Ligand SMILES: [Zn+2]
C-alpha cells in the first residue's frame with residue numbers, strides 16, 4: 001500500500017510499504033478515504049521529537065471498514081467509520097473512567113500512558129496517511145457514521161481530533177453560555193475551540209493569532225479576531241472585558257509558541273492567558289507541551305520546563321486543565337451535531353489533496369503559507 005513515510009527533519013515521501021492487516025481478532029481494517037495533516041504532525045515533521053524515520057504519520061483518519069477480526073461484534077464491513085486519534089482498550093483503569101487519552105493497555109511502556117496512530121512516544125501504531133489502517137480494539141475505537149458520511153467526509157473527519165480537542169479545551173476552561181472566552185492560537189485546534197465556544201453560546205469569543213487567513217476564519221464564525229503582531233492581545237482582551245479579563249481561556253498553540261519575529265517562548269501563550277483571564281477564571285491547555293525538548297533554543301524548555309507566572313495564576317485563583325483530549329468523551333455528540341446540520345467543522349479546510357501530494361501539503365502547512373489553514377489528504381483519489 002502507499003503511505004506517507006517520515007524520512008527525517010522536514011522530509012516526507014509517499015512510498016510503498018507492507019499492507020496494514022488484521023493482526024489480532026479484535027482488529028478492524030479500514031480503507032482510508034480521508035486523513036488530515038495536523039499541527040502535531042508538524043512537531044514530528046520538523047524533527048523536534050524522536051519519531052522514527054520510516055514510520056507513517058496520520059492520526060486524523062476516516063474510511064470504510066473492509067475487514068473485521070473474528071472477535072469483532074459490532075462493526076461491519078462496508079460501514080464508514082471515524083477513528084479517534086487515541087488508540088484505547090476500553091477496559092483499563094483509565095479507559096474505564098473515560099480517560100481514553102491515557103490508556104494503559106495500548107501504551108507498551110509501563111512508565112507512560114496513552115497511545116495514538118503515527119505519533120512519537122505513543123505506541124507502535126502506524127499512521128493513517130496511507131491506503132489502509134489497522135484499528136486495534138475496533139469495536140471500542142470505531143465511531144460509526146451515517147449514510148451521509150461519504151458526501152460529508154471533510155466534516156466528519158474532524159471528529160478524529162481537532163473538533164473534540166477544541167471542545168475539550170472549552171470543557172477544561174469551563175465555558176458556559178454567556179461567557180467571554182480568550183483563545184490563544186487560530187490554527188485548526190484554536191478555531192475548533194472558538195467554534196465550540198460559539199456552539200455553547202459564549203457571549204464573546206476573542207481569538208489571538210497573527211495570520212490573516214486564520215483570523216478571517218475566526219471572524220467568519222462570529223469571533224473577534226485579535227492580531228498580536230499589531231496590538232497587545234492582553235490589553236485588548238482586558239479592554240473588551242471591562243478590565244476584568246475573560247471568563248475563560250484556551251491555549252491552542254503549545255511549546256513552540258513564538259513571537260511575531262519567530263523567536264520561541266514556550267511560556268508566552270500560557271502567561272498571556274494568566275494575565276488576560278479574570279480572577280477565578282478557567283484555562284484549558286490543549287496545545288502540545290512535552291517533557292523534554294533538546295532541540296529548543298530555550299534553556300528551560302530543553303528540560304521541558306516553562307517559566308509559568310504561577311504566582312499570578314495562584315493569586316487570581318484560576319484553574320487550569322491540561323493534556324490531550326479523550327476523543328471518545330465527545331465524538332458521538334459532536335457527530336450528531338454534524339449529522340443534524342448544526343455544526344460544520346469543515347470550514348477550516350483549505351486544501352484537499354491526493355495522498356501523492358502529501359509532501360507538498362506538509363511543506364506549505366509547515367511554513368504556515370497564507371491560505372493553507374488545514375490540509376486533507378484522500379488516499380485512493382487520483
Ligand atoms: Zn491532530
Ligand SMILES: [Zn+2]
Nearest residue numbers: 089092095103
Ligand atoms: Zn485502556
